Amino acid sequence: xxxxxxxxxxxxxxxxxxxxxxxxxxxxxxxxxxxxxxxxxxxxxxxxxxxxxxxxxxxxxxxxxxxxxxxxxxxxxxxxxxxxxxxxxxxxxxxxxxxxxxxxxxxxxxxxxxxxxxxxxxxxxxxxxxxxxxxxxxxxxxxxxxxxxxxxxxxxxxxxxxxxxxxxxxxxxxxxxxxxxxxxxxxxxxxxxxxxxxxxxxxxxxxxxxxxxxxxxxxxxxxxxxxxxxxxxxxxxxxxxxxxxxxxxxxxxxxxxxxxxxxxxxxxxxxxxxxxxxxxxxxxxxxxxxxxxxxxxxxxxxxxxxxxxxxxxxxxxx
Amino acid sequence: xxxxxxxxxxxxxxxxxxxxxxxxxxxxxxxxxxxxxxxxxxxxxxxxxxxxxxxxxxxxxxxxxxxxxxxxxxxxxxxxxxxxxxxxxxxxxxxxxxxxxxxxxxxxxxxxxxxxxxxxxxxxxxxxxxxxxxxxxxxxxxxxxxxxxxxxxxxxxxxxxxxxxxxxxxxxxxxxxxxxxxxxxxxxxxxxxxxxxxxxxxxxxxxxxxxxxxxxxxxxxxxxxxxxxxxxxxxxxxxxxxxxxxxxxxxxxxxxxxxxxxxxxxxxxxxxxxxxxxxxxxxxxxxxxxxxxxxxxxxxxxxxxxxxxxxxxxxxxxxxxxxxxxxxxxxxxxxxxxxxxxxxxxxxxxxxxxxxxxxxxxxxxxxxxxxxxxxxxxxxxxxxxxxxxxxxxxxxxxxxxxxxxxxxxxxxxxxxxxxxxxxxxxxxxxxxxxxxxxxxxxxxxxxxxxxxxxxxxxxxxxxxxxxxxxxxxxxxxxxxxxxxxxxxxxxxxxxxxxxxxxxxxxxxxxxxxxxxxxxxxxxxxxxxxxxxxxxxxxxxxxxxxxxxxxxxxxxxxxxxxxxxxxxxxxxxxxxxxxxxxxxxxxxxxxxxxxxxxxxxxxxxxxxxxxxxxxxxxxxxxxxx
Numbered sequence: 001x002x003x004x005x006x007x008x009x010x011x012x013x014x015x016x017x018x019x020x021x022x023x024x025x026x027x028x029x030x031x032x033x034x035x036x037x038x039x040x041x042x043x044x045x046x047x048x049x050x051x052x053x054x055x056x057x058x059x060x061x062x063x064x065x066x067x068x069x070x071x072x073x074x075x076x077x078x079x080x081x082x083x084x085x086x087x088x089x090x091x092x093x094x095x096x097x098x099x100x101x102x103x104x105x106x107x108x109x110x111x112x113x114x115x116x117x118x119x120x121x122x123x124x125x126x127x128x129x130x131x132x133x134x135x136x137x138x139x140x141x142x143x144x145x146x147x148x149x150x151x152x153x154x155x156x157x158x159x160x161x162x163x164x165x166x167x168x169x170x171x172x173x174x175x176x177x178x179x180x181x182x183x184x185x186x187x188x189x190x191x192x193x194x195x196x197x198x199x200x201x202x203x204x205x206x207x208x209x210x211x212x213x214x215x216x217x218x219x220x221x222x223x224x225x226x227x228x229x230x231x232x233x234x235x236x237x238x239x240x241x242x243x244x245x246x247x248x249x250x251x252x253x254x255x256x257x258x259x260x261x262x263x264x265x266x267x268x269x270x271x272x273x274x275x276x277x278x279x280x281x282x283x284x285x286x287x288x289x290x291x292x293x294x295x296x297x298x299x300x301x302x303x304x305x306x307x308x309x310x311x312x313x314x315x316x317x318x
Numbered sequence: 319x320x321x322x323x324x325x326x327x328x329x330x331x332x333x334x335x336x337x338x339x340x341x342x343x344x345x346x347x348x349x350x351x352x353x354x355x356x357x358x359x360x361x362x363x364x365x366x367x368x369x370x371x372x373x374x375x376x377x378x379x380x381x382x383x384x385x386x387x388x389x390x391x392x393x394x395x396x397x398x399x400x401x402x403x404x405x406x407x408x409x410x411x412x413x414x415x416x417x418x419x420x421x422x423x424x425x426x427x428x429x430x431x432x433x434x435x436x437x438x439x440x441x442x443x444x445x446x447x448x449x450x451x452x453x454x455x456x457x458x459x460x461x462x463x464x465x466x467x468x469x470x471x472x473x474x475x476x477x478x479x480x481x482x483x484x485x486x487x488x489x490x491x492x493x494x495x496x497x498x499x500x501x502x503x504x505x506x507x508x509x510x511x512x513x514x515x516x517x518x519x520x521x522x523x524x525x526x527x528x529x530x531x532x533x534x535x536x537x538x539x540x541x542x543x544x545x546x547x548x549x550x551x552x553x554x555x556x557x558x559x560x561x562x563x564x565x566x567x568x569x570x571x572x573x574x575x576x577x578x579x580x581x582x583x584x585x586x587x588x589x590x591x592x593x594x595x596x597x598x599x600x601x602x603x604x605x606x607x608x609x610x611x612x613x614x615x616x617x618x619x620x621x622x623x624x625x626x627x628x629x630x631x632x633x634x635x636x637x638x639x640x641x642x643x644x645x646x647x648x649x650x651x652x653x654x655x656x657x658x659x660x661x662x663x664x665x666x667x668x669x670x671x672x673x674x675x676x677x678x679x680x681x682x683x684x685x686x687x688x689x690x691x692x693x694x695x696x697x698x699x700x701x702x703x704x705x706x707x708x709x710x711x712x713x714x715x716x717x718x719x720x721x722x723x724x725x726x727x728x729x730x731x732x733x734x735x736x737x738x739x740x741x742x743x744x745x746x747x748x749x750x751x752x753x754x755x756x757x758x759x760x761x762x763x764x765x766x767x768x769x770x771x772x773x774x775x776x777x778x779x780x781x782x783x784x785x786x787x788x789x790x791x792x793x794x795x796x797x798x799x800x801x802x803x804x805x806x807x808x809x810x811x812x813x814x815x816x817x818x819x820x821x822x823x824x825x826x827x828x829x830x831x832x833x834x835x836x837x838x839x840x841x842x843x844x845x846x847x848x849x850x851x852x853x854x855x856x857x858x859x860x861x862x863x864x865x866x867x868x869x870x871x872x873x874x875x876x877x878x879x880x881x882x883x884x885x886x887x888x889x890x891x892x893x894x895x896x897x898x899x900x901x902x903x904x905x906x907x908x909x910x911x912x913x914x915x916x917x918x919x920x921x922x923x924x925x926x927x928x929x930x931x932x933x934x935x936x937x938x939x940x941x942x
Contacts, residue, residue: 046571049579061767078448079763082404087762121579122553122572129895136890140883147882151875160879185825188898191887192829195880195902196836202876203843210871234846238839241788245781245835249828252780254773256445256766260825264832 011228011276012221012284018277019285026166029173036176041183042074046123047091050099055112057083063106070105074181089121125184133187141165144198152209153292159282160201163274167197171267185260193267196242200235200275207231208283212293220288224280239272321862321926323919331919334911335806341813344428344439350384351403352425353410355418356392359737362417369393375413381406391736394425404761422450422761440816441583443567443823445766449583452595453758454556456576457688461548461752462493462541470495471634473512473534482508494535495519505530545576551751553578559595559743567821567897578754581762583821601639601729601745604631605672606680606716622685622712629716631682636672641665645745647738648728655738656730659745666725674722682716683729685741688753709753766824774824778831782808785835793845795934799920800841807837807912814904826901833905839876840913844869845935858930866918873910881906 063077063086072090080087092098099118107113141161149157171193175182207227215223246268250261355364355372366388372395373386384396395410397403403422411420424447426439441447466489473495474487485498499505505523509532513521518540524531553572560568560580569581580595607616607630615634621627644660661669673681687710715730729741764771786804789797811830820826848865856864881903888899925933 049573060763061769064767076765077767078765080451081760081762119574119577120572121574124569124571125894132890133887133895136887136895139890140886143882143886144879147879184894188825188829188894191895191898191902192832194883198880198883199836199839199876202879203839203872206872206875230850231846234839234842237792237842237846238836241785241838241842242832242835244784244788245831248781248784249774249777249831252773252777253828254770254777256770256824257774257777257828260828 009229009232010225012225012280015277015281015284018281022166022274022278022281025173026169029169029176032173032176033169036179038172038176038182039179041181041186042076042089042091043124043184044182045091046121047074047089047093048098048118049121050088050090050102050118051080051116052086052088052103052106053114053116054084054086058086058111058113060086062109063088066106066109067102070101072102085116093120137168140194148202148205152205153288155283155286155288155292156205156209158286159279159288160198160205162282163201163271163278164194164197166274166278167193167267167270170270171263174266175263180259180262183259185257186263189260189263189267192264193271196264196268197271197274200238200271201279203234204228204231204275204280205283208280208288209293212288212290220290221284224284224288228276228280235272235275239268242268321859321922323922323926328919331915335810335916338806338810338813340432340435341437341816342809344426344432344437345812345816347427347429347439349424349439350396350427351398351400352394352396352423353403353406354392354394354421354423354425355410355414356421358417358419364388364391364393364418368414368418369395371413372410375409376406379405379409381409394423396425400761422759436817438816438819440812441819441821443583443821443826444569444581444762444764445823446764446771447583448761448763448765449581451758451760451762452580452582452756453573454578454580454595454754455757456549456552456578457753457755458545458548458576462536462544463489464752465544466493466495466536469516473497473516476511476515477508480507480511482511484508492535493541494533497532497534499530499532502530505532508532548751549576549578552754555750556580556595561896567823567826567894577757600686600750601642601741602684602686603636603638603669604634604682604684605636605676606630606682607632608679619682619684619711619713621716622714625712629682629713631684631713636681637661637665637668639745641668642745645742647735647742650728650730654730655735656728657738657742657745658728659726661725663725669723669725669727673719677719677721680716680718682713684711685714686711688755771824774828778827781831782834785838789838789841791936793841793936795924796841796845796848796921797936799917799924800838800845802920803841803912803917804834804837806916807908808834810908810912811905814908815901818900818904820897820900826897829898829901830905833901833909837905837909837913840869840873840909841917843872844913844917848933849935852933852935858925858933861933862921862925866914870914873913877906877910 060077060079064075067075067077067088072092074091076089078087078089079085088102090098090102096118099115102118103113103115141164144164145157145161147157148160168190171190172182174180175186180186204227207230208224211223211227211230212220215226218226243265246261246265249257250265253261355368356362357364369386369388372393373383376383376395381402382398384398386395387393395406397406407420407422411418414420424441428438432438470487470489474484477484477487477497482504483500484504487495487497490496497508499508509521509523512519512532512534516534518537519534520537522533522535524533549572553570556578557570560570560582567583569579571579573579611630611632615632616630617633618628618630621629641661641664642659643662643665646658648656648658650656688708717730766774786801789800789804791797793800808830811833815822844865847869848861851861851864851868852858884899884903884906888896888903
C-alpha cells in the first residue's frame with residue numbers, strides 16, 4: 001500500500017539532530033533542577049496562616065485582589081466559620097511582621113478588621129508522598145520495561161521507558177526555568193503526561209512491529225519511517241484534540257488550573273515529539289531488525305506470537 | 319460480514335449504559351446543609367426520641383428544620399442554609415448531652431429510589447465547596463511523660479539484668495527519674511551503665527540521709543525531640559486514618575508547635591470522621607498481678623462492659639498497640655466479633671518473652687481512650703463551654719494464657735461488630751504517639767474564589783465542546799458517532815467515580831475532561847485505520863470490520879501498559895497520587911469500553927446489515 005502513496009516525509013532523516021536536541025534538553029533540565037530547583041507550592045512548603053475578623057463581611061475576591069497588589073504571590077483566602085472571619089494561608093514563613101503587614105494591607109481600603117491569630121502551618125503533603133511517589137515511579141518504569149519487553153521485544157521496552165523519563169525531566173526543567181509554582185495539581189498533570197506519552201509511544205511502536213512483520217523490503221530505518229508516516233495523522237488528531245482541551249483550560253480556566261494546563265501542554269507536545277524522535281530514534285539506534293520480531297515458530301518465548309498479531313477471536317465475532 | 323451485533327451484545331451495552339446513567343444521575347441534585355447526630359461511642363444508638371428532642375430544641379430557638387430523618391446508625395437534621403447550620407450545632411449538642419456527637423454535615427438530596435440502589439453523588443472538594451475544619455491539639459505533657467515511663471521501665475529492667483540493686487526509679491515531677499542505692503559502688507555502676515546507653519539524661523549524684531541517689535533529668539533537647547517526634551508521628555497517623563476513611567482530597571497539616579489541622583471536604587459522615595480522628599485509642603497488654611505482688615507494682619482497672627467489676631494488673635506493660643503491624647475485624651467460632659492482630663517483630667518478641675514464663679496466668683487487654691467532653695458552666699452569669707480532657711482505661715478482655723503467644727493472636731470480648739471494626743481500623747492506621755484533643759471545629763469556605771470556579775467550569779465545558787466540534791469537522795458522520803460514544807464515556811466515568819464516592823476538585827474535573835480528550839484516541843485510531851483500508855480499495859463493510867479489529871491491538875497494548883502504570887502508582891503512592899491513579903484507571907477502562915464496544919454498536923446500527931456505497935468519515939476519501 002505504500003507504493004501508491006506519495007513518498008513519506010523522511011522523519012528519521014532528522015534523527016541525529018533530534019538526538020542532540022533531546023540530550024541537550026534533558027541535560028539542561030537536570031542542570032536547571034539542580035541549580036534553581038522547583039518553586040514548590042503552598043501544598044509542599046507550608047507557610048503561615050493568618051486569621052482575621054472583619055466587622056462587616058468582606059468580598060473575598062476583593063481581599064484576594066488587595067493581597068495580590070500588595071505583592072504576595074501564593075496565598076489562599078477562605079471564609080472560616082462565619083462570613084466575617086477570613087483565613088489567609090500564605091507561603092511566606094511565619095513572623096510577627098508578616099501578620100501585621102497583611103492586616104495593614106487589608107485595612108488600607110478602609111475595612112475594619114482585627115488580627116485574631118497568625119501561626120506557622122506545615123506542608124500539606126507528608127514526606128512519605130515524595131518518597132513513595134519517587135519509588136512508585138521507578139517501579140512503574142521497571143514494570144513497563146518488562147511488560148513491553150515481553151509483549152514486543154526488549155529493545156522496544158527500552159524505547160518506551162526512556163521517552164517517559166525524557167518527558168518528565170523536561171517538564172520539570174521548564175518549571176524550574178520559569179520558576180512556575182509546582183503544586184499538587186502539577187504533580188497530577190505530570191502523572192497524566194506519563195500516561196499520555198506512554199500511550200502515544202506504544203501506538204507508534206505497535207505499528208512498527210506490525211510493519212516489520214508485514215513489509216518484506218527495506219531496512220529498519222525505512223520501515224520505522226513508514227510506520228511513523230502511517231500513524232502521523234492519528235498522532236496529530238489525538239494531540240490536537242487534547243491540546244484543544246488544554247488551551248481552553250489554560251486561557252479561560254483561571255489561575256487555579258493554569259499551571260496544571262501548562263504542565264500538560266508542555267508534556268503533550270514533548271510526549272508527541274518523544275514518541276517519534278526519542279522512542280523510534282532509539283529503536284534505530286539499538287538496531288532493531290526484522291529478526292527481533294519474527295522468531296521462527298515453535299521456538300523461544302517470543303515465538304508464541306504469530307507473524308502478524310491477530311486480534312482475539314471474540315473481537316472478530318463482534 | 320454484515321457488521322451486525324447479535325441482540326445479546328446490544329443488550330449488554332444498553333444495560334451497562336442504563337446502570338451508568340442511574341449511578342451518574344445523583345450528581346444532578348444539590349446537597350442540603352445539615353447537622354448529624356451519632357453516638358459518642360460506636361455502640362450508642364440514636365433513636366426517634368433523641369431526634370425529637372433535638373428538633374424540639376431547634377424549633378424552640380426559632381431555627382427552621384427542613385427535614386429530619388433517622389438513619390441506620392445516626393440521625394440527620396436538614397436545615398435551610400449555612401447560617402442556621404452553624405447556629406444549630408451547639409443548640410443540639412446542649413440538648414443531647416455528651417453521649418452524642420453533633421457534627422456539621424452536607425447531606426445529599428438524592429431521591430429515595432436512587433438511594434435505594436446505593437447511588438449517591440460525588441463530593442465537591444475543599445477548593446470548590448469548602449468543608450469542615452478541625453483543629454487538634456497534641457498533649458505534649460503526656461507525650462513526654464509516656465516516654466519517661468517507658469524509659470524508666472527499660473532502665474529498671476537493665477539494672478535488674480546487670481544485678482545492680484536499686485530502689486525507687488519512678489518518674490518524678492520535673493521530668494526526672496530518681497534511683498536510690500545502698501552504697502556508692504552500685505551507684506557508680508548504674509551511673510556508667512546509664513551514661514553509656516541513655517545519653518538523653520543529665521545525671522546528678524546526690525547523697526541524702528545515708529542514701530545514695532542518682533537523679534536522671536531529661537535534657538531540654540530530648541524533650542524537644544520527643545515533642546517533634548510526637549507531632550510528626552501523629553500527623554502521619556492522622557493522614558493514614560483519613561485515608562482509611564476513604565475520604566479523597568483531605569488536608570492535613572501542622573500548625574504551630576503542637577497543633578494539627580484536618581480539613582475534610584463537605585459531604586460526608588463528619589461524625590464518623592470526628593470519632594475516628596479523635597479516637598486516640600490504644601491498647602496495652604498487661605499480665606494480671608500475682609497475689610503476692612507489692613502494691614507499688616499494681617494498678618487496678620475496671621472492665622469496660624461492667625464498671626463494677628475490677629481486676630488487678632501489673633504496672634509493667636508488655637506491649638502496646640504501637641507494635642501492631644496489622645489488624646482485621648473477624649468472627650470467632652460463636653459468631654462473636656473479634657480482632658485478629660499481627661504484631662511486628664519487636665512486638666512479637668516481647669509478647670513471646672512475656673507469655674512464655676506466664677502460662678496459666680491471665681493476660682488483660684486494656685483499652686485506653688482519650689476524649690474531650692464539653693461541659694457548659696455558668697461563670698459570672700455567662701454560660702461558657704469548658705472542654706474537659708478525659709482518659710478512660712478499661713479492660714476489654716482478661717484471658718488465661720494457654721501457650722506462649724507469638725506475633726499473631728486475636729482479641730475477643732468486644733461489644734459489637736462496629737466496635738471491633740473501629741478498633742481494627744485504629745490499630746491498623748497506627749496509634750498516636752500522644753493523645754490529641756479537638757480544640758476547634760468550624761466550617762471552612764471554598765479555597766477558590768467564585769470567579770475562579772466559574773472560569774474553571776467554563777473552560778472545562780468549552781474544552782469538551784471543542785473536542786466534539788473537532789471530531790465532527792474532521793470525521794463527519796463517524797465523528798458524530800465518536801461524540802456519542804465520548805459523551806457516554808463521560809457518563810460512565812462519572813458513574814464509576816460516584817460509586818466510589820470520589821471527591822471532585824477543580825484540577826480533578828479538568829483531569830476528567832482531559833481523559834475525554836485522550837479517550838478520543840481509540841476512535842481516532844479506528845477511524846484512521848478504516849480510512850487506510852478504504853484507501854487500499856477494500857469495500858466499506860469490510861473496511862469497518864478490518865479497521866476495528868486491526869486497531870484493537872494498538873488500543874489494547876497502549877491502554878494496558880498505561881493501566882499497569884496507574885495500578886503501580888495506586889499501590890505505591892499515597893494521598894493525592896492514589897486518587898489520581900484511580901481516576902486514570904477508571905478512565906482507561908471506560909474509554910476502552912466506549913471506544914470499542916459502544917462506538918462499534920452504533921456504527922453497526924447505522925451501517926450494518928445493508929449495502930453501503932460510501933462512509934461518512936471525512937477527508938477526500940469520503941466519496942471513494
